[in-house]
Amino acid sequence: MPIKYASAVWDAEEERWISDAEITEIEFTAFSSKKKAFHTTARLIVRRVKRLNPKSVPEGQAELFGVWRHHVIFTDSPFVLAQAEPMHREHAQVEQVFADLEDSALAHLPSGKFTANAAWLTLAATAYNLTRASGHLASAFHARARTGTIRHLINIPARIATGARRVALHLPERWRWADDFTDLWTATSQRMLT
Numbered sequence: 643m644p645i646k647y648a649s650a651v652w653d654a655e656e657e658r659w660i661s662d663a664e665i666t667e668i669e670f671t672a673f674s675s676k677k678k679a680f681h682t683t684a685r686l687i688v689r690r691v692k693r694l695n696p697k698s699v700p701e702g703q704a705e706l707f708g709v710w711r712h713h714v715i716f717t718d719s720p721f722v723l724a725q726a727e728p729m730h731r732e733h734a735q736v737e738q739v740f741a742d743l744e745d746s747a748l749a750h751l752p753s754g755k756f757t758a759n760a761a762w763l764t765l766a767a768t769a770y771n772l773t774r775a776s777g778h779l780a781s782a783f784h785a786r787a788r789t790g791t792i793r794h795l796i797n798i799p800a801r802i803a804t805g806a807r808r809v810a811l812h813l814p815e816r817w818r819w820a821d822d823f824t825d826l827w828t829a830t831s832q833r834m835l836t
Contacts (some may be wrong), residue, residue, distance in 0.1 A: 643664060643665060643666065643723070643724075644658065644661045644663065644664050645664065645665050645689075645724065645727065645728075646661060647661045647662065647691070648829050656777035662691060662692040663689060663690065663691045663692075664689070664690050665687060665688065665690075665723060665724075665727045666687075666688055666723075667685050667686060667687045667688070668685070668686050668688075668722050669683060669684075669685065669686070670683070670684065670685070670686035670716065671683045672684070673717060677818070684716060684717060684718040685716070685717055685719070685726075686714060686715070686716055687714070687715040687716075687717060687723065687726060687727050687730070688712055688713070688714050688715075689712070689713045689714075689715075689727055689731075690710040690712050690713075691710065691711050691712065691713070692709070692710060692711075708814045715727065715730045717730060732741040734771060739770075742770070742788050742789050742790075743766055745788070745789075745790060746766065746769070746770070746789055746790070746834055747762060747765055747766035747769055747770075748763070748766050749760070750762050759825065769789075770789060773789045773792050773793075773796070774789070774792075776792060776795060776796070776826055777789075777792040777795075777829065779825065779826050780792070780795055780822040780823070780825055780826040780829075781821075781822040781825060783822070784822060794819055795819060795822060795823050795826055798811070798813065798823065799813075799814055800812055800813050800814070801816065
C-alpha cells in the first residue's frame with residue numbers, strides 16, 4: 643500500500659496519497675535455525691522506495707525499469723501497519739544521533755567513575771548540540787552532515803597573526819569550505835574582514 647512519504651501528493655479525487663514509497667507486512671519467524679525455544683514470530687514490515695537519481699540518467703532517456711530500495715523492520719508492535727512503519731522510521735533517525743555521538747565523545751564511556759561518565763555525557767550533549775547548530779548556520783550541506791564532517795569548520799587549516807591590537811585568521815586561499823565558514827562566522831554576529 644502507498645504511504646505518505648517525503649514526496650507524496652494527496653489526490654483529492656481518489657482520496658489517497660500518491661507516493662513512490664509503499665509498505666507491506668507478513669508474519670515471519672526469526673531465529674528458526676536455533677532451538678525451538680528461541681524462535682520468535684512477529685511482523686516483518688517492508689518499505690520500498692524508488693531509487694531516483696536524475697543526475698545519473700542521460701538527457702532524453704527514461705529509466706528502463708524502476709529500481710527499488712527496500713527497508714525491513716522486524717517488530718511485534720501492536721499498531722496497524724500505517725502507524726507502525728513511520729514510528730520505526732523515526733526511531734531509525736534517533737539511532738543515527740546515537741551513532742553520531744558514539745563516534746565522538748561517547749566513545750570514552752564507560753569510565754570506572756560515575757562522575758566522569760556524567761561529565762562526558764554532559765560535554766557530549768553540549769558539543770553535539772553546538773556542532774549541529776553550527777552546521778545549520780553554515781550551509782544546507784552541513785545541516786544534513788554528521789558531526790565528523792562539520793568538524794572541518796571547527797578544526798580550521800588557518801594561521802593566526804596579530805598586529806595593530808587585532809587578531810587575524812588567515813584562511814587558505816582556495817579552501818573548499820571558506821564560504822560556509824564565512825556564513826557561520828557572520829551568522830554568529832562576528833565581523834569578517836576579507
